[in-house]
Amino acid sequence: MNKQYKRYGLLGILLLCLIGGLFYYRSMRTENIAIVQKVKVIQKEQLQESYQNDDMMITQKLTVKIISGHFKGQQHVFKNTYYQSQANSNRYFVHSKILLNNPKAKKSLAIIGPKRDGILVFTFLLIILIVLFFLHKAGLKTLISVAINWLLFIGALLLATRWHNQHILCITIILAIILSLATLILVFGYSRQTLIALLSTLISTFSALLFSVLVLQLTNNQGIHFETMDYGIQPFELIFLAETLLGVLGAVMDETSDITASLYQLLQEKPNLAPAQLRQSGMNVGQEIIGPLINILFYIFLAELIPIVVLYLRNGNTLFFSLSRTMTLGYTQTIISALGIVLAVPVTSFLASFLLRGEQA
């Protein structure tokens, strides 16, 4: 036990130094970074806008020290104007890191924006350490699986853009199959359980998606505003389906692997269970996890609505209008995901009750 802690702890620290070092080296080589040393508020102005929005416009004088690039080691003074609400402006503090542009002359130096990747890398490294230190081999496996998933995802994005998003749905479907195969093989190894989990994941995901498309077609996409798609990326419908497919895949895989694993264990303990009994236990296990799984996706969807709906409401829109412009796509996606999650329970129980027994015989 102690040896394991040491070994994986060491691996974690090694990774930490490597990634942290690379990140630091890259930032210092390629970016112009400055650290705020002094902040002074030089002007405050009360704003009166329509719909009773009073905000405060504040100008701060920032004395910064440049720590990388052409003007390394020099001091500089910037003015930064922000609004108290900070919807699209930033208030800087002492020790904040700032990205600067890269001009020839010092007087044309300007702020691009805050340097956000520091906290990102810090949190990432913290997770690597925690995962390796507490979970050892399972942790390493998890990290590898995440890394593979990321690479595949980025590869698919590159491929999709190269073809001008025309084949995005096709690419995502292939991506979904490869991703589930890779993830499930890492969980179960090369076995019949992988097959069952994979089959039921794909069947329930795709049938939920197909069914929903049918329903939406029949109702003429009533109530859905495809034109509210983020960043207006075309083609709306296909990208919408691709997003939904990826979004639900993880939760359904969770569920199918959970049910398959518990049925496998049950069959180890009581090899004489009839298929019907096995199916019933599968349903019981599944019913327990449906609710919490839907919740995960549902809360993420709900949370992301907050800032934009608040902005709509503060601009004098009604709640109904605000919601219809912001949530129809996310809502539909969440409902389709939930359908997939519900469907996965009978599908997995059914498949497992047949295929798992085959392994025994």
Place this chain on the structure above:
Amino acid sequence: MIVLTLCLLVALLIVCGRRGWQIFSSLAGSFLVLLVLIMLIADEFNPLIVTILLAIGLVFLAIYPNTDNQQVKQTATVTTLIMLGLVLLMTLIVVHFSFSQGFSIEDTDEIEQFILTVSVSFPKIQVAVMVLSALGAIAEASIAVSSGVWEIVKYQPDISESNLWQAGLAIGQKIIATSLNTLLFGFFGSYLTLGLWFIQLNYSWTKIFNNAIFVSALLELMISFLGVVGAIYLANYYILRQRRKLLTKNGADK
């Protein structure tokens, strides 16, 4: 949309029976609570206080309909509440350092028609977003661990503390891996369009990793994950303590 929602209700009723009702109404309830939260924030109540108060309600909505066992309910609720407190502290720090609040240049299309100086604090709203998006994952992990571990206690009442701790962590490891998948794929689904946008417009690495939307999405993902890991250890620890209490009480009875 309405038809699809009805389809979901029917599917839930067929697969889960009576519990299907409970699940569906808890979802509807969460939705209403969130609307209240948004309206209160828009009416200039402090976003942090509103979030803390309503998040407590959401925790009960997320846990109570999904389990029948009293011990599991209690453990999961206590764990989730404590973990949410810790997550709140983490997000306060993270939002301060990541400047990830509000809207970004990429949102211009959606927001250009609006006045952005609306006297509501967007950094605080961002904290609310992060805490709430972690809530589902933390609640799921706490329920799964507590029901698994209490099950072990039920079938092996004499199991030693160190064995119980090990068994609990084994259950936890599995949950960590799977809930990470749920979160990760949810992330892929939500930010597919952003990824396409980055590639189409040839964003540089520096620009991507300092982009407010991308950074806040990744931080959300990672904080939810940290919350899940924390919830697993916390739930195990809490069950050990509860069991110690139970055992001493039973010993006194004899």
